[in-house]
Amino acid sequence: MKIARPVTLITVALMTLSFGFTGCKKSPAKTTSLLGPGPGKGIVGDERSGPSIGSAPAQSDHLPAITEATAAAPTSLQTGEGLKQPNGDFAGWIEDVSEFQDQTVYFEYDKANVKPGEIDKLKEVARRMKSSFQGKALRIEGHCDERGTEEYNRTLGDRRAQAIRELLAAEGVNPGMMPTLTFGEDKPADPGHNEAAFSKNRRGALVLLSPPSNSRAQLTTGLGESSAPRNPE
Amino acid sequence: MKRILVLAFCLPVVCASLAQASSAAEPFNIDLIRRPNSLGFLEPILVHVTGLSGEADSALKNDLLFMGVVHKSLDEAKFLINANAVGGRAEARVLEKTTKGQYHEAAFTASTQRAAVHALSDSIAKALTALPNIGIAQTKVTFKVEPSRGRSEVYVTDFDGYGPQAVTQDNTLVSAPCWAGKGTLVYSSYKLGNPQIFSHVLSTGSRNAVARHPGNNYSPAVSPDGRRVAMILNMNGTPNLYVSSIDGSGLKQLTRNRHGDACPSWSPDGQTICYVSRAGGSASLYKIPASGGTPAPVRTTFAPSPTEPDWSPDGKWIAFTAQVSGFTLFIVRAEGGEAIQLVPGEDPSWAPNSRALMFCRGPDHSKQLYLLDVPTKTVKPLARILESNSQPSWAK
Numbered sequence: 001m002k003i004a005r006p007v008t009l010i011t012v013a014l015m016t017l018s019f020g021f022t023g024c025k026k027s028p029a030k031t032t033s034l035l036g037p038g039p040g041k042g043i044v045g046d047e048r049s050g051p052s053i054g055s056a057p058a059q060s061d062h063l064p065a066i067t068e069a070t071a072a073a074p075t076s077l078q079t080g081e082g083l084k085q086p087n088g089d090f091a092g093w094i095e096d097v098s099e100f101q102d103q104t105v106y107f108e109y110d111k112a113n114v115k116p117g118e119i120d121k122l123k124e125v126a127r128r129m130k131s132s133f134q135g136k137a138l139r140i141e142g143h144c145d146e147r148g149t150e151e152y153n154r155t156l157g158d159r160r161a162q163a164i165r166e167l168l169a170a171e172g173v174n175p176g177m178m179p180t181l182t183f184g185e186d187k188p189a190d191p192g193h194n195e196a197a198f199s200k201n202r203r204g205a206l207v208l209l210s211p212p213s214n215s216r217a218q219l220t221t222g223l224g225e226s227s228a229p230r231n232p233e
Numbered sequence: 234m235k236r237i238l239v240l241a242f243c244l245p246v247v248c249a250s251l252a253q254a255s256s257a258a259e260p261f262n263i264d265l266i267r268r269p270n271s272l273g274f275l276e277p278i279l280v281h282v283t284g285l286s287g288e289a290d291s292a293l294k295n296d297l298l299f300m301g302v303v304h305k306s307l308d309e310a311k312f313l314i315n316a317n318a319v320g321g322r323a324e325a326r327v328l329e330k331t332t333k334g335q336y337h338e339a340a341f342t343a344s345t346q347r348a349a350v351h352a353l354s355d356s357i358a359k360a361l362t363a364l365p366n367i368g369i370a371q372t373k374v375t376f377k378v379e380p381s382r383g384r385s386e387v388y389v390t391d392f393d394g395y396g397p398q399a400v401t402q403d404n405t406l407v408s409a410p411c412w413a414g415k416g417t418l419v420y421s422s423y424k425l426g427n428p429q430i431f432s433h434v435l436s437t438g439s440r441n442a443v444a445r446h447p448g449n450n451y452s453p454a455v456s457p458d459g460r461r462v463a464m465i466l467n468m469n470g471t472p473n474l475y476v477s478s479i480d481g482s483g484l485k486q487l488t489r490n491r492h493g494d495a496c497p498s499w500s501p502d503g504q505t506i507c508y509v510s511r512a513g514g515s516a517s518l519y520k521i522p523a524s525g526g527t528p529a530p531v532r533t534t535f536a537p538s539p540t541e542p543d544w545s546p547d548g549k550w551i552a553f554t555a556q557v558s559g560f561t562l563f564i565v566r567a568e569g570g571e572a573i574q575l576v577p578g579e580d581p582s583w584a585p586n587s588r589a590l591m592f593c594r595g596p597d598h599s600k601q602l603y604l605l606d607v608p609t610k611t612v613k614p615l616a617r618i619l620e621s622n623s624q625p626s627w628a629k
Contacts, residue, residue: 082471084468085449085468090426147556150623155493155511
């Protein structure tokens with residue numbers, strides 16, 4: 001595009017008029033601050049209506065109910081796939097993090113296989129689950145150190161929890177009573193930024209779950225609010 | 234005496250004619266200023282901005298920077314931008330520097346001066362670059378904020394970090410917020426115990442389930458048309474790649490393996506999903522047809538352990554994080570090949586103009602967001618909110 005000479009006065013006037021029209025639309029501000037009363041920051045009005053932030057979400061959202069669940073029967077490992085997750089939700093079950101604290105499984109960097117030296121821990125867990133903790137469940141939580149990116153670590157932590165679960169199932173623990181959780185790098189055991197801390201964070205933690213009524217195991221139904229994830233002590 | 238008077242009279246006439254002649258003989262050619270670099274990005278167009286002060290001035294210059302227009306000294310500039318901002322109105326004339334020929338003119342009125350300035354920035358950048366999709370000054374970004382250790386919430390802010398607002402107040406952990414169009418977010422939340430994926434309409438705050446399958450539901454990625462969600466689910470025992478409609482119906486398992494997959498990202502035409510596979514024991518990028526099929530590797534030569542891929546809206550590039558003495562951003566052509574190193578950082582999200590991107594950087598739980606102009610590698614930080622900001626996703 002070549003500009004040989006300045007734009008004439010008439011064209012300038014026309015352009016000003018047309019730009020004036022396109023620029024003049026005002027859209028009403030629909031932003032409600034979630035942070036309570038106070039000056040609304042950054043209320044942006046422009047030609048297009050941008051996304052406005054609504055009020056804080058109500059507790060009962062449009063979430064379909066979880067269907068009533070029963071403990072899944074133990075299944076053997078299927079070729080090419082892992083063990084299916086239990087259908088039920090263990091919300092409201094009582095957590096005991098100390099029972100198997102010494103059996104926390106540690107992993108190599110970027111690996112999800114349980115090292116041979118860690119397997120005895122899981123044999124111990126299986127033995128106690130079968131002998132002393134009939135009717136209780138075991139939540140397996142997979143964690144990572146910070147040297148992976150966040151969503152990659154979410155998968156890695158997940159894979160670590162699955163590896164532990166499969167070994168425990170092979171030792172006879174009911175997989176239907178072993179829900180897993182991945183936390184990626186969200187909840188380090190040690191907040192340090194060195195290998196000593198990292199090696200403590202690459203872990204699978206085992207949490208014993210007791211049914212709330214202390215009677216025969218019943219999995220909750222509906223939208224029970226579970227306890228918020230605990231902060232590391 | 235007479236001779237001198239005659240000469241004095243002639244000189245100005247001669248000068249005027251010369252000036253006319255030079256302007257007619259050397260017409261200004263914008264094509265000489267719009268030059269693509271070796272990767273196909275436009276070289277920065279240099280301008281000199283006057284007439285603004287304070288926030289209006291810094292907002293305009295920052296906007297332009299990430300659209301390939303850079304404010305420089307009068308000597309270096311090719312264009313002058315004479316701007317003015319009063320109340321809710323911002324206007325500017327863009328003049329070619331040497332001839333002072335007017336190249337563009339625009340004026341905008343909005344409910345805030347900042348909004349008017351952003352509209353003006355877009356208009357100026359479009360006129361100078363002739364790229365219809367260059368305008369990003371009026372766009373928004375969603376991201377994750379950790380107000381304190383062990384808790385995270387979803388926020389939305391203007392692309393330049395102005396006016397951040399909390400979208401969730403669930404006092405739990407969230408991850409990977411992303412956009413479905415410009416008015417809805419999708420994210421994974423631990424609100425109900427296990428991570429589940431929800432869509433969240435910003436204007437009303439209402440939420441609907443996208444994925445509440447047994448096990449863990451995470452890493453959502455919404456297709457460019459807003460209709461489908463790719464995600465990682467472990468319901469069948471291994472975290473693998475699945476796709477469903479955004480309402481959760483029509484669930485289809487795309488990968489089936491024992492090593493686990495991560496980080497889905499859609500091609501802009503919605504036909505292909507790029508993701509991270511752990512086949513072979515470490516991270517590498519793969520592509521698979523969104524309707525199902527055989528995965529194919531995406532080479533990222535020179536960039537080990539690629540994760541968090543993000544496909545550019547123009548389809549040409551995949552940006553990602555690799556491990557090169559710490560997290561480093563790279564881009565690679567969408568078909569794979571030699572990866573091009575950018576700057577230290579992680580978790581890139583392309584701007585809709587396929588030129589800028591947002592990323593984060595910093596020690597875990599103390600991260601901050603940054604803007605990057607890819608061809609010039611210019612980096613600008615966003616103001617950090619509370620303890621840690623990460624996982625940016627730029628609305629397209």
